Amino acid sequence: MSFNLKQKFGMFIAGALVSVGTFAGEIVINTDTSDPAPKAAFEDLIKDFEAEHPDIKVKWNLFDHEGYKTSIRNFLTADAPDLANWYAGNRMLPYVEAGLFEPVDDVWESAGLNDSLASAAGSMTIDGKKWGVPYTYYQWGVYYRKDIFERLGVGVPKTWADFIAAGETLLANDIKPITIGTKFLWTAGGVFDYLNLRTNGYDFHMALTQGQVPWTDDRVRKTMANWKELLDKGFFIDNHAAYSWQEALAPMVQGEAAMYVMGNFAVAPLREAGLTDDQLDFFQFPIIDGTVRLAEEAPTDTIHIPANAKNKEDAKKFLAYLGRADVQTKINKTLGQLPINKNSEVNDDKFLHAGLAMLSSTSGGIAQFFDRDAPAEMAKAGMEGFQEFMVKPERLDRILERLEKTRARVYQ
Amino acid sequence: MFLVYVIAPIFQSISISLYDWDGLGEKRYVGLGNYIELIDDEAFYTSLKNNLIWLVLYLLAIPAGLAVALFLNQTVRGIRIYKSLFFFPFVISQVVVGLMFAWFYDPSDGLMNIALMAMGFDAIPVLADETYVTYGIIAAGLWPQTAYCMILYLTGLNAVDKEQIEAARLDNARGFKMLWYVILPQLRPATFIALVVTVIGALRSFDLISIMTDGGPWGSSRVLAFYMYEQAFSEYGFRMGYGAAIAVVLFLIMMVYIIAFLRKMYRDERRG
Structure with a gap:
């Protein structure tokens, strides 16, 4: 990654x-x-x-x-x-x-x-x-504007329903729930990883990235359906395909967007941009299916x-x-x-403590990242597909068929 | 030298294109496998289509350059300053041009969209929209290319025979007729060079694409040269054979142009 x-x-x-x-x-x-x-x-x-x-x-x-x-x-x-x-x-x-x-x-x-x-x-x-x-x-998860959540009376979402409700409250107040910049593709990979880990679990995610499951599988479609729910409700900022991940920090800093599915490296630039620890916080990506053991993403x-x-x-x-x-x-x-x-000792920092607590209690498994778990060619095609899906969700079938074609070639 | 650096790599590319090779491990002979895959590859057709769009629209630089050159070809005080201002975009690097236009197109803070919104239109995220993105990049490329053509025509205009213009004027030719029948024929050498450098410029679109969109969104602004680079050398590319196959196709397309060019040179020489 x-x-x-x-x-x-x-x-x-x-x-x-x-x-x-x-x-x-x-x-x-x-x-x-x-x-x-x-x-x-x-x-x-x-x-x-x-x-x-x-x-x-x-x-x-x-x-x-x-x-x-x-x-x-x-x-x-x-x-x-x-x-x-x-x-x-x-x-x-x-x-x-x-x-x-x-x-x-x-x-x-x-x-x-x-x-x-x-x-x-x-x-x-x-x-x-x-x-x-x-x-x-370092951990991945959801970084969010604590002050905005508190002002609007939104609690930290634990489940998918909470998450959707939180986003709808934010939208009702003219705040985009999630910022993202997909110009360089990999950020969309992070969102897919978490949606798939939460929908289908670690073992399925690994089987998929290692080419053992077709992309046209119904379980992949289930993940994409969850993603589509977010897209249909307008959870992501507009025109994200034009921005890099750094450029997508700006709406979050300005309070126009409230969450960012990101790695811990986003904390440093957010702090530099003026957000204090009272304004910025972290939560674990919410549970989608209660029967799926929680797995996290932590690139090494x-x-x-x-x-x-x-x-x-x-x-x-x-x-x-x-x-x-x-x-x-x-x-x-x-x-x-x-x-x-x-x-080793962990630096005294609330995000690192949160990350450590989350990762050391992870029972479901730790994924590296889409482009580290999947081979390079599959990763590239996959992330390009995710970006396209985020802008044109109606093309899902075509995208999945294309990825399936790539899978057939890459893992032969 | 020419043999080692130009001719030999052509044949090397052709031979690599017959293999499946990641650049590190064993090569595996796949015959025409890479080409067969290419025929069935959406991304290849997108790139090919974009290459054609580039070639056609980039030619606009020639009439645009001519127009600017005609406009600037007057003797007014300080005309040299205006000329150099118009020439300025050609001097700065393609990378800078790309960055400037990327900012210009920025969906939230870019000048273009601020202007559009002020006029009551919706913002257009040019570089994030698959239908506009190629045109957006071409517009950026046309800016310096027009300046280049302008310089070529300005030099050409200096050499236009004053007596012929006088004579034409006596024959009552003016305006467009004067331009078409008297001036343009004398500018033929300049037009020819402008055509050559513009076609080459259109094929060199790599830097702008890399800077402005990195081939995106979802690969819709790629051209063949960029696709080849992605497949063979970029972060996720480990397919030398496939990259080489794209290169061979690109080479064949360019051959058509090169042969046409050489034929013209040959004919001109025989006539001259």
Whole structure:
């Protein structure tokens, strides 16, 4: 999942420009953590690691998000660093299958990560091996304007009926219930994930994203029918296909929209835009079907060792260091996200506490995100379909048939 | 050099288009499989249709450029300043043009929709509407392209033979007749170059699309070059073979134009 999609032009060249020269005791790390907070977090991480291992020098190549997604393919094959950041779940599958990532079960074993990072072990495992070390994750859910809800006497919705009622009250007061910007598609994927997780549950969602269920299945239609209910009532802001997720923050800040189905990274810009913690709050996506166990969405970020790395020994030291409780505490404090290590401390922030409470009590399963759980081509076609559906719900049949065609091809 | 950088990749693309390949793993030979899939791909037809719209509407830059050039081809005080103002859009980068128009079209705060709403119309989210989006981007592209054509015609107008105009005037030709029978024939070289650069410009629409809509909404503003990039190189694209097949189709379309161009060159040379 990529939450900072910007324009993509000519950036895949960047990968070719990075020169990597290694000598003993030096490791090279490539990351796309170019936003202010992640950048600062990695600066500290590398500095602290070097202080602890004075014999190892870390060379850090910083990429921008869009460039990274394309250049990782080049540098993993041609000029591999010793470490690279990426994402858990299906998103790493192509590189694991192509033999470009190194299994790191020995690091998990020797550093005791099997115990301390147990919650993320599943999403790091492919073919019975672990392919990297996770260091941060964050919750998804509904961020909302608490002050507006209170002013209109709307309670926090627990069920679908509450949610619809809350939205109708907001609409009656000329406030759009939900803001969203679907220009770069993935935001619509988040809404679909939650609707499908709540309508059909985690197992079905995973079967669908892994291509085992046809898109024309009645259960998918049920999810889409719930979505259509929101669309028919006009719950989403107009013209969302013209906005990026950042642009869609504006109606929420101005009080023209009251909710945003988003990841926790939306909190920082909302605060910067002037919303205080009294105005902004978080609730778990409401229950649609009481018999479905609640599953949540919490994308995990990871670091891997490329198979062609030159200094794997020191790279493994870095991964062991990254898995440590105190290190994850510090890095996530800067990131404003949740550590994976169960012995780490969580930053004192109400959104993080809410997220942690929600995720640690999740019984239904934790999904990564639509474009991490589904393979790339399916994800692209799917999210494009969701965007189209949100504007032209009457085309549902055509969209689902198109997705089914893509499924037949992608998973063959 | 020409062989290595131009000719060889053409044949490489053709050969890759026969494989199913993610750029990393094993290539798998699929014969014409990619092309067969292309025939049945809605997105391909959308892109192809958009390419044609681009080619046709982009040609508007030529008459528009001519009109501006004729208008500016007078000797008034400070005309150089006006000329350079008109030329300005061609100097700035396509990316900036794209951003400016994206703001102009913004459904809530854009100048266009503020104006529309002031006149009592509903706002049109140009870039989020599948029927308008391609035209919206073309309008953005026409702005610098018109400036380009204008410059070509301004230089051409400098070379127009004054005596012929005098003679035509004596024969009572004026206005449109003067333009059509006396001036335009003398501008033929300029028109030819304008046509060439405009067609090339229409095929280079990639930057504007990438900046303004990223191919959206739901892929309805894609052109073939953008679709190829998406399939082969973008975040979710891992299909080198399919991308190459699109490239081959694009190449064949361009071949038609290139052959027509070469034939004309050849004929002109024989005549000259």
